[in-house]
Amino acid sequence: MSRQIRLNAFTMNCVVHLAPGQWTAESDRSTGYLDTGHWVDLAKLLERGRFDSLFLGDITGIYDVAGGSAEMALRTAAQVPMNDPAPLIPLMAHATEHLGFGVTLSVSYEHPYPLARRLTTLDHLSKGRVAWNIVTSYLDSGARSLGLDALVEHDARYDRADEFLDVCYALWEGGWEDGAVVRDREAGVYGDPARIHRVRHDGEHFRTDGVFQCEPSPQRTPLLFQAGGSDRGTRFAARHAECIFVGAPTPAGLRRTVDRLRDALRDAGRDPASVRIFAMFTVIVDETEALAKARHDAYRARVSYDGALALLSGWTGIDLSRYAPDDTLAYVDTNAGQSALASFSKLDPSRTWTVRDAVEFVGIGGRGGVAVGDPRQVADTLEAWMDETGVDGFNLASVEMPRTFEDIVAHLVPELQRRGVYKTEYADGTLREKLTGTEAQPASATLQAPHVGAAFRRHT
Numbered sequence: 001m002s003r004q005i006r007l008n009a010f011t012m013n014c015v016v017h018l019a020p021g022q023w024t025a026e027s028d029r030s031t032g033y034l035d036t037g038h039w040v041d042l043a044k045l046l047e048r049g050r051f052d053s054l055f056l057g058d059i060t061g062i063y064d065v066a067g068g069s070a071e072m073a074l075r076t077a078a079q080v081p082m083n084d085p086a087p088l089i090p091l092m093a094h095a096t097e098h099l100g101f102g103v104t105l106s107v108s109y110e111h112p113y114p115l116a117r118r119l120t121t122l123d124h125l126s127k128g129r130v131a132w133n134i135v136t137s138y139l140d141s142g143a144r145s146l147g148l149d150a151l152v153e154h155d156a157r158y159d160r161a162d163e164f165l166d167v168c169y170a171l172w173e174g175g176w177e178d179g180a181v182v183r184d185r186e187a188g189v190y191g192d193p194a195r196i197h198r199v200r201h202d203g204e205h206f207r208t209d210g211v212f213q214c215e216p217s218p219q220r221t222p223l224l225f226q227a228g229g230s231d232r233g234t235r236f237a238a239r240h241a242e243c244i245f246v247g248a249p250t251p252a253g254l255r256r257t258v259d260r261l262r263d264a265l266r267d268a269g270r271d272p273a274s275v276r277i278f279a280m281f282t283v284i285v286d287e288t289e290a291l292a293k294a295r296h297d298a299y300r301a302r303v304s305y306d307g308a309l310a311l312l313s314g315w316t317g318i319d320l321s322r323y324a325p326d327d328t329l330a331y332v333d334t335n336a337g338q339s340a341l342a343s344f345s346k347l348d349p350s351r352t353w354t355v356r357d358a359v360e361f362v363g364i365g366g367r368g369g370v371a372v373g374d375p376r377q378v379a380d381t382l383e384a385w386m387d388e389t390g391v392d393g394f395n396l397a398s399v400e401m402p403r404t405f406e407d408i409v410a411h412l413v414p415e416l417q418r419r420g421v422y423k424t425e426y427a428d429g430t431l432r433e434k435l436t437g438t439e440a441q442p443a444s445a446t447l448q449a450p451h452v453g454a455a456f457r458r459h460t
């Protein structure tokens with residue numbers, strides 16, 4: 001079979017995810033995020049389009065870096081207000097059969113035990129269709145809201161995250177053996193205590209000692225996504241991630257990120273091809289190029305510069321309102337997200353970005369690439385990015401909700417299917433079985449060696 005393009009939809013439980021200003025249009029439905037029907041309809045639409053998953057980003061805190069206050073973000077709804085993504089999943093899972101659900105949960109503000117329990121519950125209710133996007137959080141405002149003086153130092157956040165994952169693996173993989181759930185009505189025995197183990201961990205950041213409250217879900221450990229692209233983030237990804245989410249505005253910048261990730265996977269003793277890499281991307285597609293371009297022009301005219309400035313300042317940790325719009329962006333290490341600034345500077349030295357260029361760029365789809373055109377043009381662009389960068393697929397953001405996804409399902413998906421590069425039916429099984437696996441190591445519902453988590457499995 002020819003190479004397959006994987007597609008996830010990328011959004012957040014809020015009004016403005018990556019398209020500040022668009023909610024003001026009459027035709028836009030982003031403000032419907034408070035309605036259950038909004039999410040159920042979206043999930044059904046994506047399943048019709050054979051998307052692998054709906055990927056829900058999330059942040060802890062608000063964007064108060066630009067101008068030194070939250071004013072710009074609050075006025076423009078730049079990722080605030082923002083509701084909790086996890087409760088959306090059972091709603092959407094109930095209305096679909098195959099679509100996966102990625103949920104972003106931060107490891108920086110809670111103990112692993114309740115987070116592991118929440119994900120196990122979601123994996124049960126979705127019958128094994130949940131992925132966890134592991135983030136360490138990058139907003140100082142979030143740290144202060146959660147009672148810390150400031151954000152923990154960048155690399156130390158990942159050290160803590162490594163230990164967090166070890167506790168989760170111990171709970172998910174090491175607590176209940178296969179066969180521990182007997183469910184024998186006649187004997188009146190549900191669980192076999194001999195196969196259910198106390199989990200003990202006494203580490204630098206976390207302690208736990210007890211039986212995990214949940215029986216194993218179909219995937220045990222949910223499919224693991226990760227998105228940090230700094231040096232330390234890349235090492236973390238190489239140890240834990242089964243899918244990696246990257247974002248860069250040019251193919252050259254993305255190629256460097258992908259190469260670094262695949263090298264790091266090899267260094268960590270894992271098959272670089274066993275991990276699926278997805279690029280953040282935006283598609284504006286219509287029946288004709290002229291129609292798509294006209295819509296793109298209308299979207300560009302509607303971008304909220306302040307909203308985009310608030311987002312980019314929050315991602316980079318730099319108050320970009322203090323610079324003139326024509327100043328050139330240069331890379332500096334910051335304690336927020338390091339890869340966001342890198343993608344507009346050192347990742348692709350062939351292109352320099354002014355503050356204005358970068359702000360206007362992120363106003364439509366964040367820091368990923370953008371393709372505008374008729375179905376053939378957009379399919380050509382996606383295939384070219386796959387060839388040039390080595391990614392396995394795309395996390396597609398919306399500009400106009402839900403029109404962006406409706407157009408993709410109506411126009412782009414049939415074109416990709418006609419080319420034989422996109423599935424016409426879902427594979428059976430859990431999200432891990434649908435998304436991972438290589439010729440050398442076929443996919444399975446649960447983690448397998450050499451993934452670090454598999455070593456936590458208990459057998460008697």
Ligand SMILES: Cc1cc2nc3c(=O)[nH]c(=O)nc-3n(C[C@H](O)[C@H](O)[C@H](O)COP(=O)(O)O)c2cc1C
Pocket residue numbers: 056057058059060104106134135136137138226227228229230231232233234245246247280336337338339340
């Ligand atoms: C494409 C992409 C999407 C991301 N989505 C989220 C998100 O939803 N929530 C979050 O807290 N961080 C998100 N991040 C940020 C990363 O998880 C990470 O915190 C950030 O990139 C800083 O880590 P780094 O310095 O290793 O890049 C995203 C990053 C990328 C590249």
